[in-house]
Amino acid sequence: MFKNVLFINALLLLLISSTFLSCQSKPEPILYGEDECDNCKMTISDPKYGAELITDKGKIFKFDSIECLADYSTKVESGTIGSMWVADFSNPENLINALDALYLKSDRLRSPMGLNLSAFNNSPELEKVINEFGGDRISWTDLIKYVSEKWN
Amino acid sequence: MLQKSIRFFDVTSRWIKFFLIAIVCFLNSSEAKTIRVGANYKFQTIQSALSFAVNGDSILVSKGLYSEGTIIIDKSIALIGESLPVISGDNKYEIMKIVSDNVIVRGFEFRDAGINFIYENSAIKLDGVANCRIEKNVFFNNFFGIYLSRSVSCTITDNEITAFQTKETYSGNGIHLWQCGDMIIKRNKIKGHRDGIYFEFVKRSSIKDNLSENNLRYGLHFMFSDSCSYAHNYFTNNGAGVAVMFTKNVDMHSNHFKNNWGGSAYGLLLKDISDSRIYNNIFSKNSCAIYLEGCNRISTERNDFIENGWALRLMANSMDNVFTKNNFAGNTFDVTTNSTRNYNLFESNYWSEYKGYDLNKDGIGDVPYRPVKLFSFISEKIRPSLILIRSLFVDIINLAENIFPTLTPEGLIDRKPMMKKIQ
Numbered sequence: 321m322f323k324n325v326l327f328i329n330a331l332l333l334l335l336i337s338s339t340f341l342s343c344q345s346k347p348e349p350i351l352y353g354e355d356e357c358d359n360c361k362m363t364i365s366d367p368k369y370g371a372e373l374i375t376d377k378g379k380i381f382k383f384d385s386i387e388c389l390a391d392y393s394t395k396v397e398s399g400t401i402g403s404m405w406v407a408d409f410s411n412p413e414n415l416i417n418a419l420d421a422l423y424l425k426s427d428r429l430r431s432p433m434g435l436n437l438s439a440f441n442n443s444p445e446l447e448k449v450i451n452e453f454g455g456d457r458i459s460w461t462d463l464i465k466y467v468s469e470k471w472n
Numbered sequence: 473m474l475q476k477s478i479r480f481f482d483v484t485s486r487w488i489k490f491f492l493i494a495i496v497c498f499l500n501s502s503e504a505k506t507i508r509v510g511a512n513y514k515f516q517t518i519q520s521a522l523s524f525a526v527n528g529d530s531i532l533v534s535k536g537l538y539s540e541g542t543i544i545i546d547k548s549i550a551l552i553g554e555s556l557p558v559i560s561g562d563n564k565y566e567i568m569k570i571v572s573d574n575v576i577v578r579g580f581e582f583r584d585a586g587i588n589f590i591y592e593n594s595a596i597k598l599d600g601v602a603n604c605r606i607e608k609n610v611f612f613n614n615f616f617g618i619y620l621s622r623s624v625s626c627t628i629t630d631n632e633i634t635a636f637q638t639k640e641t642y643s644g645n646g647i648h649l650w651q652c653g654d655m656i657i658k659r660n661k662i663k664g665h666r667d668g669i670y671f672e673f674v675k676r677s678s679i680k681d682n683l684s685e686n687n688l689r690y691g692l693h694f695m696f697s698d699s700c701s702y703a704h705n706y707f708t709n710n711g712a713g714v715a716v717m718f719t720k721n722v723d724m725h726s727n728h729f730k731n732n733w734g735g736s737a738y739g740l741l742l743k744d745i746s747d748s749r750i751y752n753n754i755f756s757k758n759s760c761a762i763y764l765e766g767c768n769r770i771s772t773e774r775n776d777f778i779e780n781g782w783a784l785r786l787m788a789n790s791m792d793n794v795f796t797k798n799n800f801a802g803n804t805f806d807v808t809t810n811s812t813r814n815y816n817l818f819e820s821n822y823w824s825e826y827k828g829y830d831l832n833k834d835g836i837g838d839v840p841y842r843p844v845k846l847f848s849f850i851s852e853k854i855r856p857s858l859i860l861i862r863s864l865f866v867d868i869i870n871l872a873e874n875i876f877p878t879l880t881p882e883g884l885i886d887r888k889p890m891m892k893k894i895q
Contacts, residue, residue: 353641353688353711354736356736361743363689434673
């Protein structure tokens, strides 16, 4: 009997913890080659440019490029965005918060949707890439403006 | 006597000298010379022959293995392989870079161009050139196959391009065009790349008689292109089918779209396409034969949709598209949509699901046909409901909706359904 109660308690704990886990607004790894971009429908395949948007309710949308994330973020109702994440160009497995990231627009780094935007975690990494490939820094707000000018 | 013979010798040697000089002059003045490369010749590497060559020359390369890092062609020459010499990139380098106009590359095997994500290493890269021809080559295990950027009026014909990566992220495209115009891509076979053929910012180009199969993502992929056409191609078993996106004026005809199965796989994925024509194609055994989102003024005529999961998925933001004289046979769903209104025209198609009659025997069914079933409408909105497919419950709601249409788009109707398959 006691064993049973313990078992049920353990099960309950597992259930509760798993529900809490699913509610956190951490980004989920993008399955390159399998996941489809929620903005442009393309299969996401280049890890250097992946991006994610998590709504305030925890639903995750994935994108093949920063420009698709930017475009999508302007189409959803304001206030419903929980967080946004972009792949670090120099270390693509690492997703960084879109509002903390540093952005580069360089015609020699061709992103999947042709607007050639890439994201970096820190200034030294960004400088290194600018020295090699050229291009201009761009802020998140200017980036949003640039994408909506180009696509609308 | 001796004197005489010496004099004779003197005269002949003078003549020989004269002849030699004449021959050298002739060779120099002649427009094209042929340089041979191979183990038994003066030039043993392609690169050394190239630095000796001038515009208009031909370089004939004998059978063998050539591994010379990146070969740069900056002269208008013809590089021709005899019995398929192999040029290797040693899994490290880009193999060949062409930066001059009027170059011909024929009859080589290119293998092992190394993976480089930023420089997009290719077996052959053509940059800023015109009138080049890449023909009858074999490409084996390269990151990118043939890569053309900022080029015009080149032809890519009769090449066989094969790669073996299993992950999309480590694989490049078979034939990749970026900012090009007036290109011809003909009779190539492409297997195992990321996208078989990729077009980005390409104008007035044609893709004909190619076979694109078992590629990891799309058999053919258009982005931001204009006035291109693809015809008589065979696209089969590609990861996600064929995608045409953000493009205007595309002619798509007489192609085969076959066996593209999967959650995000399509025979043909159309996104933001306008003023295009799809005709005489065969779509068979795809998860979704054609998916249309944000598409305007597309005419879809005389295509065969056979045994697909969905024949057409037509999203609400598509307008003024015409679907006529197509055969829909044996599809799980003929048409689904997420809209309750319809701004597209369906007319004179053959539907194998049609159960009407033809009393006046004019070959046109007397009762209009509604290709969107209530259940397909529900499953478009609530995907897990698909588990109920083929159940009695679904048959009942479909029948009820058919008699009193309330939820399905009223206007999405074929008023002249054909009684017989259109030949």
